[in-house]
Amino acid sequence: MREISVERITETVRDMCIEANCRLSDDIRRALEDGLKSEENPVAKSVLGDILKNAEIAEESEVPICQDTGMAVLFLEVGQEVHFVGGSLYDAVNEGVRRGYEEGYLRKSVVKDPIRRGNTGDNTPAVIHTEITDGDAVKITIAPKGFGSENMSAIKMLKPSEGRDGVVDFILETVKCGGSNPCPPVVVGVGIGGTFEKAAYLAKKALLRDIKSENPDEYYAEMERELLDKINKSDIGPQGFGGKTTALGVNIETFPTHIAGMPVAVNISCHVTRHLVKFV
Numbered sequence: 001m002r003e004i005s006v007e008r009i010t011e012t013v014r015d016m017c018i019e020a021n022c023r024l025s026d027d028i029r030r031a032l033e034d035g036l037k038s039e040e041n042p043v044a045k046s047v048l049g050d051i052l053k054n055a056e057i058a059e060e061s062e063v064p065i066c067q068d069t070g071m072a073v074l075f076l077e078v079g080q081e082v083h084f085v086g087g088s089l090y091d092a093v094n095e096g097v098r099r100g101y102e103e104g105y106l107r108k109s110v111v112k113d114p115i116r117r118g119n120t121g122d123n124t125p126a127v128i129h130t131e132i133t134d135g136d137a138v139k140i141t142i143a144p145k146g147f148g149s150e151n152m153s154a155i156k157m158l159k160p161s162e163g164r165d166g167v168v169d170f171i172l173e174t175v176k177c178g179g180s181n182p183c184p185p186v187v188v189g190v191g192i193g194g195t196f197e198k199a200a201y202l203a204k205k206a207l208l209r210d211i212k213s214e215n216p217d218e219y220y221a222e223m224e225r226e227l228l229d230k231i232n233k234s235d236i237g238p239q240g241f242g243g244k245t246t247a248l249g250v251n252i253e254t255f256p257t258h259i260a261g262m263p264v265a266v267n268i269s270c271h272v273t274r275h276l277v278k279f280v
Contacts, residue, residue, distance in 0.1 A: 002136035003083050004280060006092035009138070012278050013096025016142045017072060018104035020276040021064045024055040027211040028187075028248065028273055035185060035238075035245035044243025048185075051238070051271055065272050066183075069106040070144030072097045072126040073204065081136035090128060098122040109147070129201065138280040141208055146270060149186065152178030155200055155265040167192060167264050168227065174266040175231050175247070180240020183270040185248045187211065188231070191265040194255035203267035206251035208275050215252050224250045238271070248273075 058065040101123040191202025214221040237243030
């Protein structure tokens with residue numbers, strides 16, 4: 001059994017909040033650079049150049065890439081041989097978010113109640129997903145999620161008879177309805193199967209994958225390629241100004257489901273698509 005002080009979790013999360021918001025991940029940067037090279041629309045090309053320049057300034061100046069520094073979403077993969085000492089794990093995570101957003105001068109966007117509102121003042125509580133794994137390590141993934149893109153996401157309980165075509169049509173419809181609102185070029189996370197909430201979880205988790213990775217099942221890898229091609233032919237383009245770089249990637253995750261259902265969730269993320277991994 002390995003003991004880990006929750007203070008280490010707090011410090012790690014604190015640092016991750018700042019880094020994820022101020023430094024573009026390498027895979028997203030490369031995808032934007034590839035888009036800049038291949039884009040033919042002069043306005044779209046200029047926008048992509050501005051996006052990359054903005055990311056460069058943010059990293060050099062240690063300021064947020066985007067003014068919407070998101071709601072903190074964390075995925076914890078906890079080895080079953082780990083024992084946390086010194087306090088509550090979830091309290092430690094939220095303390096890390098609090099410190100990160102205060103000490104990193106990040107915008108605090110969380111309200112106490114969904115209807116009555118009222119800012120919590122420190123961007124907590126975080127949304128925390130926990131998975132128990134083998135071993136004695138803790139993998140922490142942070143994905144601060146802005147709501148310009150989150151608000152363009154959708155879930156639908158399709159009938160099994162709607163099949164592959166129904167899934168593809170729903171994903172394309174969701175991206176088209178979003179238009180310029182999610183700050184394209186976007187990353188599209190798709191969850192298919194499970195239950196209502198499992199599909200949404202899968203769609204969110206799909207956004208954590210490397211942008212150039214493919215689903216290990218060729219059937220879904222081919223669907224990812226088809227969707228990316230069709231989305232990029234929509235002419236929405238970077239920031240909605242037209243062009244062929246509407247999406248940087250489409251990632252699909254699946255799970256077995258009930259014989260009577262086919263849940264599909266689409267989680268759209270902006271051109272920043274913040275994600276960062278650390279091990280403790």
